[in-house]
Amino acid sequence: MAQVGRPRSFDRTQAIDDALLLFWRYGYEATSLSRLKAAIGGGITAPSFYAAFGSKEALFKEVVARYMETHGRVNDPLFDEALAPREAIASALGRSARMQCDEQLPKGCLVALGTLGSYAEEDSSIPLPLREARARIRQGLLACVSRGIARGDLAEDTDARALATVFEGLLLGISPMARDRVELPVIEGAIALALTLWDGHQAPGRSVV
Structure with missing residues (x-):
């Protein structure tokens, strides 16, 4: 049986805020998946990341929406x-x-x-x-x-x-x-x-x- 990511143990809104600061500071290209995994929820696995957000690109779109609702x-x-x-x-x-x-x-x-x-x-x-x-x-x-x-x-x-x-x-x-x-x-x-x-x-x- 294929192994699935562990259940999310982080607050999703806070996770997006954490990612927002990374994308804001480093830009899309320089914000690596490893950086994102380390910052979100105190550290999550790749399967958990993909289960929560689907992809780095999808997360970035959520980040931009969050930015426009707050700082923007x-x-x-x-x-x-x-x-x-x-x-x-x-x-x-x-x-x-x-x-x-x-x-x-x-x-x-x-x-x-x-x-x-x-x-x-x-x-x-x-x-x-x-x-x-x-x-x-x-x-x-x-x-x-x-x-x-x-x-x-x-x-x-x-x-x-x-x-x-x-x-x-x-x-x-x-x-x-x-x-x-x-x-x-x-x-x-x-x-x-x-x-x-x-x-x-x-x-x-x-x-x-």
């Missing part, structure tokens, strides 16, 4: 229409910078850094959860800029996609800066400077809100 919520202001669009972008950028520089967490952002180096195969499904997460943030930024134009905060001829892409580039760029230990006040200064691009596209007679 720093970007929630982008989807809060009760906030003025400029305020929503400023809040999301600031919250993300503080999270990525938090000394109690791995530096940077899992969404930005989690699969660097794993794009060798064009049809690889491994980066897909992060591509989807980045697409959601991209859409949120574009929605804020478009809403700013619709409200009359920004000039009608503002290139919404270009301005949103500037903010997305800064958001993604915070991750390597955080890993290189660029100080939070420096990053916050960059955010403030980037927001002057919004101010430069204000509709005539509008003030910064």
Whole structure:
């Protein structure tokens, strides 16, 4: 009779949190199965790992979902229409910078850094959860800029996609800066400077809100 993995003796939510920290710190490729087995539940066997999660790729998808439900919520202001669009972008950028520089967490952002180096195969499904997460943030930024134009905060001829892409580039760029230990006040200064691009596209007679 084939031997099966021993019953799970670990808390599954905690196991995903343990795996999240590893993928966040090392990325998908460098987070080996042996590292995962050693970290989860104080150490589990390979049969137990596969019985619980199916595969490393499947676990990674659960990790990304968990990240977006927790740390990734720093970007929630982008989807809060009760906030003025400029305020929503400023809040999301600031919250993300503080999270990525938090000394109690791995530096940077899992969404930005989690699969660097794993794009060798064009049809690889491994980066897909992060591509989807980045697409959601991209859409949120574009929605804020478009809403700013619709409200009359920004000039009608503002290139919404270009301005949103500037903010997305800064958001993604915070991750390597955080890993290189660029100080939070420096990053916050960059955010403030980037927001002057919004101010430069204000509709005539509008003030910064």
